[in-house]
Amino acid sequence: MTMRREIILKKKAVYELSQLTPSLKQVSTVYPELLKCQVCNKCTMSCPQDINVMEYISHALHGEIAEVADKSFNCIMCGLCAERCSGGLAPYHIALLCRRLYGRYLLPRSHDLSSIVAEIEGGRFDAELSELKEMEVKELRRRYNERDIAP
Secondary structure (H helix, E strand, C coil), X not given: CCCCCCCCCCCXXXXXXXXXXXXXHHHHHHCHHHHHCCCCCHHHHHCCCCCCHHHHHHHHHCCCHHHHHHHCCCCCCCCXXXXXXXXXXXXXXXXXXXXXXXXXXXXXXXXXXXXXXXXXXXXXXXHHHHHHHHCCHHHHHHHHHHCCCCC
């Protein structure tokens, strides 16, 4: 008799990011199971990326959204942490929500972004783009390899 083990994928909550704020209250409203964490550390032990999942869940439990975003950055959402969780959490979904909240509300905005977007929309690069589209691959490669790279 062969035993077949199926990974049970946890459902991702449906939420409107623009209606949320970066706080423990909001994260735990979207994912109430966060508050059921048993601090067993099985999530960390199962992570193939060697991410300290328990650490970023601890930050989530303290409402430290930026820390969750930072500590979970390399997560590939494989679901193994959720598979092993005794409390029924899906840490990767919680991390994704925190990364989205961080990006929308906490990440410092680029000072140049709006002016660059305006230049693009104004057609500043249209002629150069048309020229590049018509260029031979060999010439494109040469230009690419010789380009200036901003620090």
